[in-house]
Amino acid sequence: MGQLSEATERFGRELQCSRFGLPAPEEIPDRQSTEYLGPPEAADLILGISNCFLRAVSVEITGSQEYQYELRVSTMSFRRENQEAFSGPIGKDIETYLNMSGMGIRMER
Template sequence: TDDNKRFKSKTLVPVMNKNNDNANHDVRNSDLREKIELNKRPSTRGLKYLSNLKESISLSELSINDFTFHSLTEQLRVLNLRKIKIIGDGNCFFRAISHQLFGNQTYHRELRYYAITYITQNSSAFESFISNDDNTIYDYIIRMKRNKTYADHLIIIATASILSHNIIVHEYRKRPLLIPGSDYIDQQFHIAYDPENQHYESIKKFDGTTPILSFEQLQQT
């Protein structure tokens, strides 16, 4: 159905002066809460993705014979896509998702908060997927909820889950990596990742709309 194709972003109330900061924050939270679903269990697909993470990343790599592009920009252009510059302050993943949702980077703090809330509520399901940087899932939560902490695959899965969208990560010399958040292939957010700088950017079509790639396009890139 048309309802399953994409979210419609709302017009945000501009911040005019310091006196209405709180009011505008409430409006932003209200807009975002409409798109968030916290009261659900992590999906089997999401947990399977985390379990097979190394294999999924390896399968996305293109062989030398398959690869003809000289940059990610060129790689994206074939799909009629382009990168949108995102501030590089450690919040870039959440800023990129905010841009996918609303066309701006405003919501990065709220998105981090909701993703961490979801992980906290489902800590037993996620605890086996934390990295060696953390001793327990609670150490992970404390670290990841801090502003400017870089995102990892666990927080990305949580974000995809609460927004009920697949997050498609585009990286140079790799096929797009689908991080599952929805059973509908056309529920997509697109972001670019630069591993050298550990930086995410938003991706849009050249006409400014949100991309929706078919399963075949995701496999052929």
């Protein structure tokens, strides 16, 4: 397997951004082969305060951490709209899970 073309990479990121109502990234980082990459050449500093996972996803699809709040809102809405799919695997109703995990509460941007 080789590297994705820049056009394919851009299309994929723009599609993900549109699903979350986020702006498309201005720049697409260069990617290496999809085979074993070895140690990273560089790393982004992701703030360790709440939602570092969503901050990392935001960086990956938009190039910026600033959209982590919008991703969180979209994710929680999706979970609430599809409660049946999530209640079984987590062993409790979705509202209980979201409140226990802190994901159901309002957070600072």
